[in-house]
Amino acid sequence: MLAHIGIQKKFSPDPLIVTLCMTVSALWGNSGIFHLLVDNNIISAAAESRDALFPGLLAISSAFLVIGCVGTLHKKGPLPLLAFALGLANIHVLALFNDMNLGSSGIACNFMIVTVISVYLVVVRFLNILKSKTAFLANRVSSTNNISMNNLIVTGIIANMVSSSVLCGKFVGTTSILFIGQVHWMFTSAMYQIMVFVASFVARDIFHATFFSFLSVLRFAEGYSLLNQPNLSNITSTSSPLQTLPLLPLPFMVVFTILFCCLAFLMFLQNLYIGIYIFLFAVYCATLTLPSGIAHNAPQAVNLVIFITSIIYMFTRLYLSKPDFKISQRNSLKEIIFSCLHFLNIKPTKSTLCSYSATFNFQEVDLIGHAFNSLAAFLIIVETHASFILIMVAGCMVYITGLLSLSAGKTLESSAFIFYGIWWIIWGLVKYVALCMSVKKFQIAVGIICFLILNGFLTVCLITLNRAWFINSLTLEVLLISFLLHTLNILPGETIIAFSILFGIVSFYCFLTALLNGTVQTPHLPWGDPFLKHGLFQQGCMLCPLPAKKVVSIKKIAEIMNAGGVCVIPADIGYVIASACHSPDSVQKVSQINMENTDREISIYITSLTQLQPVKYLLSRELWDFIEGLWQNPVGFVLPKIGGWLNGFGLANSSSLLGSSKSVILYISDCEVTAQIIDLVGPIAVRSLAKGTQILPGQLFPKPLRKVDGILLDMAYASYYEFTVVDCTKMEMGVIDVLKVGSVPKIKVLDVLHTVITREENCINTLDSVDL
Structure with a gap:
């Protein structure tokens, strides 16, 4: 299996x-x-x-x-x-x-x-x-x-x-x-x-x-x-009561x-x-x-x-x-x-x-951990074997959530969930054993003190995250203190019930906030600003990524790029450094950002044939028909820099910065976020970051990347295909070269080329017959 x-x-x-x-x-x-x-x-x-x-x-x-x-x-x-x-x-x-x-x-x-x-x-x-x-x-x-x-x-x-x-x-x-x-x-x-x-x-x-x-x-x-x-x-047939x-x-x-x-x-x-x-x-x-x-x-x-x-x-x-099923759009x-x-x-x-x-997206995995925290907290109210077994099960789920959150790159949240999971597992096990045999209270108190110290450290760190997380961790700290005092016979058991209900309510609020904010655009439940912002924010060394799931963020990035700024945005091949083609200064700024393990070549991204209409007359008829035949497929076209078609994109003064000395790659983007940006900005010039680069909230970026003017974070999008790159520099001779085979197979590219050539030959024969 x-x-x-x-x-x-x-x-x-x-x-x-x-x-x-x-x-x-x-x-x-x-x-x-x-x-x-x-x-x-x-x-x-x-x-x-x-x-x-x-x-x-x-x-x-x-x-x-x-x-x-x-x-x-x-x-x-x-x-x-x-x-x-x-x-x-x-x-x-x-x-x-x-x-x-x-x-x-x-x-x-x-x-x-x-x-x-x-x-x-x-x-x-x-x-x-x-x-x-x-x-x-x-x-x-x-x-x-x-x-x-x-x-x-x-x-x-x-x-x-x-x-x-x-x-x-x-x-x-x-x-x-x-x-x-x-x-x-x-x-x-x-x-x-x-x-x-x-x-x-x-x-x-x-x-x-x-x-x-x-x-x-x-x-x-x-x-x-x-x-x-x-x-x-063990049940006799004479037992009359229903089991x-x-x-x-x-x-x-x-x-x-x-x-x-x-x-x-x-x-x-x-x-x-x-x-x-x-x-x-x-x-x-x-x-x-x-x-x-x-x-x-x-x-x-x-x-x-x-x-x-x-x-x-x-x-x-x-x-x-x-695969060929078409989903109805009637709502x-x-x-x-x-x-x-x-x-x-x-x-x-x-x-x-x-x-x-x-x-x-990956951020909302936190709602699962908060849900099971709330469940475990309310289970403390009833002290039975079943309750403590279920507390351990809930702790295992919180621990798994912490590991998944860690895989999403959320260091503070994942550390908190892993700690919560271990706490619930150990606490449920200790209480279950205590119901079956006598356990020394001093040993339990020592264990609780260890968890108190660790959770105190986490609580201090969560000051820089947001208020909801900080209050959640602080409430658990109070609950741990009540556990300790009850173990030492200082507080009655009712105090534990009161604080466990409080912690359960706070965890449920966090669950509801993550669930609601990830589903609807309005209304939103507040997480609260952090009590203490990290010093790096004040020094301007830390960029705060904008969430791509908000329309306001996409409009903000588009405004920055229209004003000549450079931004990091998600694209079909991962995160890229992008600028508007109509701004030569921003294209030059993209080329000057020096980062290791990045693609130095700058490519052009478009999303619609209408964006090529202004330069259609500068392209050969065969090339236009070929691009039109492969339209809406993830294909990159290697085009020559001759003919002045780059001037139609506003790249007359910066064409030397794009691609190689003789050609540039034109990509058809299918990423929803990238498409929205291009619709607001127009064709964009991009440089891809290293493959597998992750953009995470609160991340400290390297110095060269701090030169960008904005970062768009989209953890919900995943590219399930790769571009097929076709060299069209010799298209006028009816020759192409498939440089890289991606999601579009080579046979489909050749079929489109054959159709274009056949159509062109038929057109020439028709014109010759008319002349005769």
Whole structure:
């Protein structure tokens, strides 16, 4: 499973293939765990085997059938047959639980089909490898649909189907009881949700990363609840009272309900359908506050609705991931909501049906850490084994968030989250052990003092970040002091409850601020200016990057460039140093910035053919037709400096600074932020920074880069292609040279060239015949 995750982006970008492999891994993994439980006599009777295996296999069989149907509609060759064979084999296993006279020949036949198809696919794969991986390269070029960027989301949906099938089994009659034999389904779902959470972060889809991180902890809590149930062998048939499961901590479910509601409400504003799906989990968490918990009919009924909705969502998402699918732009349902919520200025999204959220970026990963900080703080109110176990789980999620924040380059925030995560893990473990055996209070006090010192250092550092973070860390410091005084029998336990609620509220405010500010343009909740600004700001040595997700920032950068300034902006190939072509002084300033590991050549960026119209008459007809034929593809054209066409861009006095001595590269930009700047400024001259250069808030830039007049920070954009560079200096002779093959294959460039030459020859023949 992990190996496939590692190679999926290189070899198998198709969401259908990823989903099929993940579903198969879930099937074999849980089947192996089931046989281990039987071998160790944890599951012994036939009724127990049915209750342990039936609900999970029912969900996985449904997933296989959905994959088979979508694969058939997409004409995926043998893959739908493989999915159908696995689904029918598991359906036959389910039928055997009701009638043992059916026999296992049907299972054997289906698995024989699976074996033959698997061998066939392995042989085809090795043949493709021997043929220079031509099939793989074709797949990479064709996978450009935004809806399939985060391919593992469907895996998280299948995990929801499995867990919901287990929990609603008693309600629909597929199982007779909830017991320890079903725990492996819940823990497997939790593991898959964590995997999808991290994958969603890597895909810059923070909405789904937040959603699946919540679900992973929820599934673990459900599994822990099932794990503490007595085995069916210990329950006699004469026991008349219904078995009730121990309640999950009430604050845990209340906080989760609020978190899911906030996430669902803001998702409503971007995608109505997924907002409804998330809201079902808020309703489910609310029903878990009932006296009998997951043994009550209400949460089981909600799980049945989630199961059915997950099947529909899975089918829809897989079907819409077809590469040639065109997304409708009708927003009638959303417009009705927006008219009711007119005070919210929603950020525009590219599509209605696409669940990939392009508005979030790496910065908003903090909201996940704040959410679990709030959850752990409210769990302190109830001192039970379940509470301390869940505190440790929440601490693990905060720690993972810290690592992800560190990968985004946020040093202070990541350090704080890593510290918070370690604190919750150790505190939950110590309190859990204290409930089971006697622990010396002096040793606990020494540990708390160590955390007090470390958090005090973090609190001082966070003075330079913003007020919300500082207050959050300061509140935790007060909470740690109350823990210490309570351990030394100086303060009562009610003080800890009061300060933990305070810390939970502050963390929830930080969560809501990150979620709201990353979703809508107005209104915004304030983070607050830092209490103490770093000295480097006052000396002018530190540049403050402007966030590209704000229209005001893009307009500010455009004003600077129109006034002759030089700015660092995001482009298709990474961050570049840019200036307006109509300002010769700024182009000269770009050429004079001396930085190591940067491209010295200055290129020209445009976004529309209309920007070439003023110099069209200076270009040959063949060259114009060639550029027009490759338009809207990521292509760079190496053009000669002859003909005076550069003068039309205002580069008459600075043409010698561009490109090489005889040519310059003209790029067609497809980056949304760059396109907005060019629309306001016109064609721009750019120099690319070193590959992989990151622009981060609060970063100390090298001296040469401090000469720029503005920096635009866009951490939400990722380039999924490379430019194909074509040398057009000999275009008049009908000759081109593909210097670099990127996302546009060489065969397509040659096809366009052939079309242009053929059209030109036909035009010449027509003119000759007219003259005759």
